[in-house]
Structure formats: structure tokens, C-alpha cells
Amino acid sequence: MSHTMKQCLHLRNPHVLGVISLIIILGSLNVKVAECRVYSGLANIEYPAINCRKHSAVLTDFGGVGDGKTSNTKVFESAITKLSQYASDGGATLIVPPGKWLTGPFNLTSHFTLFLQKGAVILASQNELEWPHLPVLPSYGRGRDAPGGRFSSLIFGTNLTDVVITGQNGTIDGQGSYWWDKFHKKQLTLTRPYMIEIMYSDKIQISSLTLVNSPTWFVHPVYSSNIIITGLTILAPVDSPNTDGIDPDSCTNTRIEDCYIVSGDDCIAVKSGWDEYGIKFGKPTQHLVIRRVTCISPDSAMVALGSEMSGGIEDVRVEDLTAINTESAIRIKTAVGRGAYVKNIFVRGLNLNTMKYVFWMTGSYGEHPDPKFDPKALPIITGINYKDIVAKNVTYSAKLEGISNDPFTGICISNVTIQVSAQQKKLQWNCTNVAGITNNVTPSPCALLPQKDKTDCVFPNDKLPIENVQFKTCSL
Structure with missing residues (x-):
């Protein structure tokens, strides 16, 4: 219930009849008084959320x-601070x-929803004085x-539980x-801001928003668990x-689905720390499902695993993705020194x-x-499974480059049709220091990935816990 709504409801109390009478009298004398009105833009808004x-x-x-x-920086801070008192209620x-x-950074609180209505635009301040400084991430070291x-x-939060950032595609x-x-001018002495970062937190939802022109990474959940990211348009x-x-x-336990991403870098980048810092911190990314995502990124990947993967990456399930x-x-x-x-x-x-490349x-x-x-610190790359892929207008089918004395193993590729472009390269499969099997793949793979008939690369039948999380229907 908004502050304004509460004020209006308070007028139903018989103890304020005298105040109402006074307002009527003042109104008849053409004295301007503050109106008490319920914000009208909230009629019958329903939205899905974890809570x-x-x-x-x-905000007004x-x-x-x-x-x-x-600048609304202090307004956001004040609003969230005041609303935090309702966390336990x-x-x-x-x-x-x-x-x-317009606003500089602000911090979220637990048991809290930030809701952007249709037509709402949060504009990041370009005044550096509004941007607090943070220490480097411990798993990165710099x-x-x-x-x-x-x-x-x-939009930042740390050590939070039950946070929703959503809206009507605001x-x-x-x-x-x-x-x-x-x-580009090499004038940075600190790392650029991310748009949304949630650290050391649990039960996070980021959904139904349009995100544009982040200074660097758009959405960065880090050291967190039970995360659902859905319905984002990222440009x-x-x-x-x-x-x-x-x-x-x-x-751990992350679900990314139904997003459309146009990016100057990887559309989705799965990470877990950098070299000796990531190895020491030792927190993997695991139990991740990515599905129904469309990506446009001429110079990068639809989904990248690494390069910062020194805490480990495992149990990643990717399905029904489109890249253009x-x-x-x-x-x-990955590289020598990454470990994990x-x-x-x-x-x-x-x-x-x-x-440019499929694999x-x-x-x-x-x-x-x-x-x-x-x-x-040599990384272990193993158990990599690809199946049911159709690709058109491709320059190289594959460039698979393992590490000398540390080959990438357990690669399985099945049921893949690649249509090469007019600018195709003569060597379609360039493979070094890899091992695995293939079946029903066109063009024919390299000798290090021999054909094995009747192979159908595996995809798990079980569901991750995060896939079983159901949204509630909430209303404003």
C-alpha cells in the first residue's frame, strides 16, 4: 500500500471528520489545499513473481x-530504506x-520488489561523483x-534474500x-559499472524489462543462488x-530463459573467477539452465564458458537457442593458469x-x-555434449584448440547440419589436442572426432531445482 493510499484510507477514521469539515470550508473559500488521491496508474496490474x-x-x-x-539518487535511497522496514511484514x-x-547507483534490500511500469525509464547518471567505489571482486583479484x-x-545488492526486479517492460x-x-581513450582508473549486480544473495528474479547501453556487463549475479532471469530485452x-x-x-541453480540480446560482447558469459584468485575463492558456477534465447553479436559468442572459469563450471544445460x-x-x-x-x-x-564458427x-x-x-594450473575440459543443431551461412564449422599435454576430452557431437557460406574456408574442422566422437555431422568432422554410429549425445532427463520454481501471480 502506498504512502498516499495510506493517507487516503486514514480519512475514513471518524476522528478526522473535523479535518474533513475544515477542508470543505477552506475549499469554499478558494484556498488551495493538498489533494488526497490514489495514484491512478496501478489499475489491475498483475505480474508474475517468486513472491x-x-x-x-x-517513487513520487x-x-x-x-x-x-x-537526480533521484537520494530519492531511491530514501524510498528503499523506508520500505526495508516492511521486510519482516x-x-x-x-x-x-x-x-x-535520472539516478546514480542505489542498493536494494531483502523481501523487496522494484517494479518499472510501462513508460518508466531509469537513466544512469553520467556524473562520476554519484558513483561509489567498491573493492575488486575477491575471485578476480583486480x-x-x-x-x-x-x-x-x-542497481546493486549484497547479502540479500528474495529480491525481484521486474515490470511492464520498463x-x-x-x-x-x-x-x-x-x-577507448584509456582514461579509466577504476572498472566501469555494471547495470545490475547482485552479490552473495539468494532467491533473485530479474524479468520483463528492457535494458539498454550498459557501461559494461548488463546483468551480473555473483556468488549467489536460486536465480531466475527471464523476459529481458538487452540492447x-x-x-x-x-x-x-x-x-x-x-x-548455483540459475535459470535464464526467453531473452533477446544484442551485444558488443558475449550474449551470455558463464564465469567463476580468474586464475589464482578464482582458484583460491573456489566457488563454481553449476546447475545452470539456458533456454529460448536469441542472440546477435557479430564479434562474440552466443554463450561463452569462461574465460574466467577458475572456480569451475559444471552442469550447464543449453537448449532452443537462436543466433543470428x-x-x-x-x-x-580457457588457458594455462586457469585451473579448475x-x-x-x-x-x-x-x-x-x-x-563465423559453430564449434x-x-x-x-x-x-x-x-x-x-x-x-x-591446467584446466580440465571434459564431457561437452552438442546435439540437434542447424547452421546456415557458416565460415568455419569448428575450431577446437585444446592445450598441449592437457587435451579437451569427452566431446560428443551428433545430428548437426552445417551449411557453409560462399566465403567458406577450405579447412572446415581445425582440431588440435581434443578427443571425442561424432555422429551424423555435416561437413565431416576432423579425425580426432571420429564417427561412431548410433551415437546420440546425452542431455539430462531430470530437472534442476530452479526449473521447478513456479511464479505467483501478484497485483498492484
Whole structure:
């Protein structure tokens, strides 16, 4: 219930009849008085969520100004702080109404929903003074853009439970061009902000929004569990730097589905820490399902596993994905020094059109946080399964590059039809230091992946716990 609604309901109390009489008298004297009216934009709004809330308020209740020019940073902070008192009483929703709401970063709270109505636009401030500084992530050891710390994400939360960020396809605009320009000019001393980052948290939903022009990664759940990301439209120029769409990072039990992503980097990048820092932190990404996602990224992957995978990546299930004009489909990126593993990866039902590579595995992805990585920390890449793939207008069918004395093993590819482009390369399958089997694959694979008749690569029949989570129907 909004603050305004509560004020209106309070007028039903007989003890305020005298106040009502006074208002009538003042009104008859043409004296202006504050009107008490319920916000009219909430009629019959229903939405799906992991949990509904007992209380709600509108950003304007706290003095929000949606003119695209006035800073609402303190308004968001004040609203969320006040609504946090309802965490133990059914939780609260903060409604962002139509308008352009300029703001710096703000932190979420537990048992809380941020709801963007249709026509609502949250605009990220381009005033660096509004952006708090955070320490580097412990599993990375340094910032991605610069060795020092990093700017806070626009929408941030840590050590939270039960958080929903959703709406009626409202928009969050990171106004990233300011940051991209600084990146290109090498003027950054801290790592650029992410758009949404949730750390050390459980039960997270991010859904039914349009996200545009993030300074760098768009959605970054990290060290968290039980995450559902669904119905997002994510848009950035295809030449924008490091604008990954969704990056589950050292997370367990995550579901990503029904998203449309146009990116200057990987549409989805699965991560778990970087070299010795990720090895020490030791938190894998596991039990991840990705389905019904469309990707456009001419210079990057539809789904990348790594390159920062030093906490391990396992039990990833990818199905019913579409890529258009994208560099590669499912790419594994690793290197000497990463350690850990990428294993038990299951992929089926890809529809690919205009690709440089269909299959791409790289064992020499040599970006390192510093020279302290262990050259004996060799990654284990095994149990990689692909099936039921149709690809058209492809330059290379596959580039599979394992590591010398550390081959990638257990690769299975079945029921794949690749139609090469007019600019096809003569060597369609380039394979080194890999081992596995194939069946019913066109063009014919390399000798390291021999044909084995009747092979049908595996895809699990069981469901992950996160797939069984059902949304409730909530209303405002």
C-alpha cells in the first residue's frame, strides 16, 4: 500500500471528520489545499513473481522527479530504506511510474520488489561523483578495466534474500557512451559499472524489462543462488566494449530463459573467477539452465564458458537457442593458469544463421590478472555434449584448440547440419589436442572426432531445482 493510499484510507477514521469539515470550508473559500488521491496508474496490474508483497509505494511519494534531468539518487535511497522496514511484514514494492528517472547507483534490500511500469525509464547518471567505489571482486583479484577498485553497479545488492526486479517492460538505460569513450581513450582508473549486480544473495528474479547501453556487463549475479532471469530485452551497439548481456558468475541453480540480446560482447558469459584468485575463492558456477534465447553479436559468442572459469563450471544445460550474425555459438575459453574445470555441458536445439564458427574451443585465451598465475594450473575440459543443431551461412564449422599435454576430452557431437557460406574456408574442422566422437555431422568432422554410429549425445532427463520454481501471480 502506498504512502498516499495510506493517507487516503486514514480519512475514513471518524476522528478526522473535523479535518474533513475544515477542508470543505477552506475549499469554499478558494484556498488551495493538498489533494488526497490514489495514484491512478496501478489499475489491475498483475505480474508474475517468486513472491508478492504486502506493501507498496510509488517513487513520487518520496519526491521523485521524472524529468530526465533531476537526480533521484537520494530519492531511491530514501524510498528503499523506508520500505526495508516492511521486510519482516510481507515485504514491499517500489513502483517506478512513467517518466525518465535520472539516478546514480542505489542498493536494494531483502523481501523487496522494484517494479518499472510501462513508460518508466531509469537513466544512469553520467556524473562520476554519484558513483561509489567498491573493492575488486575477491575471485578476480583486480578490476577488469583497471587494476584498482571498481565503480558500484547502477542497481546493486549484497547479502540479500528474495529480491525481484521486474515490470511492464520498463527500461533501464545505462547511458554507456560516456564510459565507452573513457575506455577507448584509456582514461579509466577504476572498472566501469555494471547495470545490475547482485552479490552473495539468494532467491533473485530479474524479468520483463528492457535494458539498454550498459557501461559494461548488463546483468551480473555473483556468488549467489536460486536465480531466475527471464523476459529481458538487452540492447547495446554491436561495437560497444564488453557489454556482455548476462554473466552468471560463481552462481548455483540459475535459470535464464526467453531473452533477446544484442551485444558488443558475449550474449551470455558463464564465469567463476580468474586464475589464482578464482582458484583460491573456489566457488563454481553449476546447475545452470539456458533456454529460448536469441542472440546477435557479430564479434562474440552466443554463450561463452569462461574465460574466467577458475572456480569451475559444471552442469550447464543449453537448449532452443537462436543466433543470428554472431561470431560463435557455444564457446569454451580457457588457458594455462586457469585451473579448475568446464565439465558436463549439455547443448541441444540450436538454430544458427550467419556464423563465423559453430564449434569453438580455445585453450590459449591468455588474459591474466597479473603474472602470478600458476603455470601448472591446467584446466580440465571434459564431457561437452552438442546435439540437434542447424547452421546456415557458416565460415568455419569448428575450431577446437585444446592445450598441449592437457587435451579437451569427452566431446560428443551428433545430428548437426552445417551449411557453409560462399566465403567458406577450405579447412572446415581445425582440431588440435581434443578427443571425442561424432555422429551424423555435416561437413565431416576432423579425425580426432571420429564417427561412431548410433551415437546420440546425452542431455539430462531430470530437472534442476530452479526449473521447478513456479511464479505467483501478484497485483498492484
